Each structure stands twice: as C-alpha cells, then as structure tokens.
Amino acid sequence: MKTTSSLRLTTLALAALLAAPLAAQAQNIAIVNGKAVPKSRAEALMNQATKQGGQQRTPELEQQVRDEVVLREIFMQEAEKRGLAATADYKQQMEFARQTLLIRELFADFQKKNPVTDAEVQAEYDKFKAQSGGTEYRARHILVEKEDEATALIAQIKGGAKFEDLAKKNSKDPGxxxxxxxxxxxxxxxxxxxxxxxxxxxxxxxxxxxxVKTQFGWHIIKLEDSREAKFPPLEEVKAQIQQRIGQQKLAEFRDGIRAKAKTDYKFTN
Structure with a gap:
C-alpha cells in the first residue's frame, strides 16, 4: 500500500510540474528570447483600440493586436540591447510621456468624479430656449448687383412674372x-x-x-410666412449640451489649479 501511495504522489507531482509551464503559457501570448509576453498587455491595447479608437472588437482586430504586442516586444528588446534606453533623448521623451499620461489621468479623474447631471442639462436647455424665443420668418429674395436691375425685376413681378422663376434666372445668391x-x-x-x-x-x-441695399448687393424680398421660433426637443440636443457643460467644468477646474499655483512665471494669457 505504501508503495502504491508513493507512486501516486510521484505521479501527481510530475503532473503538476508538467502542468506548470502550460499554466504559465496560458497567461502569455508568446515567449520572445526567453521573456514572456503576457496576455494582459494585449488586452490593455485592445481596450485602448475599442474605447478610444472606437473600433469594434473582432477576431481580425484581436489577431492584429496580438501581432502588434509581440512585435513591440521584439523591437523593444533590440532597442534595449543597443543601449538606447540609457540615452538622454530617450529619458527626456519618457519624461514628456509620463507628464502627458499623468495630466490626462488628472482630468479624466475629475470628469469621472464630477459628471454632468440631468439637472444641469435641463437648466442649460431652458436658458438656450429662452434666448431663442421670438418669431422666425420664411422669406425669398432675389440678389442682383445693380439697383436698376432690381427695379426692373420688381416691375416684372408686378406685371405677373413669378418671383421664383425670376430668382432662378437672375439671383446672384448661389445658395x-x-x-x-x-x-x-x-x-x-x-x-x-x-x-x-x-x-x-x-x-x-x-x-x-x-x-434693399446690403453689402452683398441689391435685394428684392418677399415674405412667405412667419411663425413662433421652434426649438429642438431636449433629447435631440442633450448630448451636445452635456459636452458643452463638461468642457466648461473642465476649464474651470484647470483654471482653478493654475490660479492656486505659486509661481513667478508670467503667462501670456
């Protein structure tokens, strides 16, 4: 019985040793010159492509991402082998990249903790709606270069010619x-x-x-109709209002940090 138990233990231990590389391999995409390329790196790049780049996750894109991650590891190892990571230029570029990423995270963190509320959107919508009130006019016009041309066209319209026909034939306004x-x-x-x-x-x-004379020339104007000004429903403009308020909040956040900073530097604006 002892011999059988020892044999089982030995078999299990051997199976575990054989399974260990397989388990490690399952966490990696590839091994490049003895160094593992983890799947988590590909997943991070995939998230960046789908969220920031707006791409759809497809088998083709997944393969492209895996190829890209492995190629990056190959080229990175070669660059390190050549000592490029120790150069002053590389270190400076890395510092710029660090600053850019950290500042981006600062603003992203602010936006996450200060989302635009429905109440803010409604208030901004109501303000725009109040400012856009009044009457709208539907007019037609004929634009010509000289006053006598316009006068002659007015006479033709009074004589029975159609305004629309004369506009198509004579108006200098292409729109x-x-x-x-x-x-x-x-x-x-x-x-x-x-x-x-x-x-x-x-x-x-x-x-x-x-x-009627303007900076564009001489106009003949005909009023077709008038109505109370219309304003689009909230749902049609909600996204634009949210974006506008979000940008305003972020600008105030940036300006507040800048105002509190103690520096002898003089900004140009």
Missing part, C-alpha cells in the same frame, strides 16, 4: 437662387441688419416695393 430664392425659416438676426429690417416690416405674401 437660394436655384430654389427660387427660398431662404427657409430663420430668425431676423440671421441676416444683415438692412435685410432683416426690411423683411420684418412685410406682411405675409408682400414684397419690398423698392430694392
């Missing part, structure tokens, strides 16, 4: 001319003062009786 002069709905502030002042005086369906 609206091919659409019959249609400018769609917009707030008066979207136009230069001379244009908006003439436009808001018109009633629906009316046209300016005389040409």
């Amino acid at each position: 609206s001319g091919e659409n019959g002069g249609d400018l769609d709905f917009a707030a008066p502030g979207a136009y230069v003062p001379e244009f908006s002042q003439a436009m808001v005086k018109l009633k629906k369906g009316e046209m300016t009786e005389t040409p």
